Amino acid sequence: MAKYTLPDLPYAYDALQSYISKEIMTLHHNNNHQASMAAVCLWTGHINHSLFWKNLAPTNSPTTKLSPGPLKDAIDRDFGSVQAMIKEVNGATAALQGSVWGWLVSHAVIIGIDIWEHAYYLDYKNVKVNYLHAIWHVMNFEEAEPRYKAAL
Numbered sequence: 001m002a003k004y005t006l007p008d009l010p011y012a013y014d015a016l017q018s019y020i021s022k023e024i025m026t027l028h029h030n031n032n033h034q035a036s037m038a039a040v041c042l043w044t045g046h047i048n049h050s051l052f053w054k055n056l057a058p059t060n061s062p063t064t065k066l067s068p069g070p071l072k073d074a075i076d077r078d079f080g081s082v083q084a085m086i087k088e089v090n091g092a093t094a095a096l097q098g099s100v101w102g103w104l105v106s107h108a109v110i111i112g113i114d115i116w117e118h119a120y121y122l123d124y125k126n127v128k129v130n131y132l133h134a135i136w137h138v139m140n141f142e143e144a145e146p147r148y149k150a151a152l
């Protein structure tokens with residue numbers, strides 16, 4: 001079985017506060033990611049988490065604002081606006097049950113959201129919809145854009 005290394009977070013554990021607590025980030029990154037790498041057949045869990053960590057950015061980071069460009073154009077075209085896209089993704093994601101992931105997909109995964117309970121329970125208890133509202137404040141759109149461009 002291949003050995004997967006735990007990628008460092010590209011920011012500090014407390015960088016996403018007040019949307020995602022340091023406690024969740026520490027537990028989620030260290031325990032869950034390592035546990036999923038130790039388990040057989042959780043390769044997708046490893047890929048998903050690797051994308052998810054990169055996909056987030058520190059609170060108030062300029063990369064959390066979607067700048068004009070191909071990704072914004074596509075979102076405006078397909079959803080009407082970024083706010084409408086967030087509403088639609090959150091609505092679809094909130095309806096999912098169990099341990100799953102929410103994705104913004106356009107030929108390839110552009111943005112992934114971990115909606116396993118371990119990703120939000122300490123901060124949001126069972127109110128997944130509040131977590132889904134919060135997560136977009138620390139979404140790294142700048143990091144997502146190259147994936148969109150590559151998928152064109």
Ligand SMILES: [Fe+2]
Pocket residue numbers: 028032049114116118119
């Ligand atoms: Fe997770």
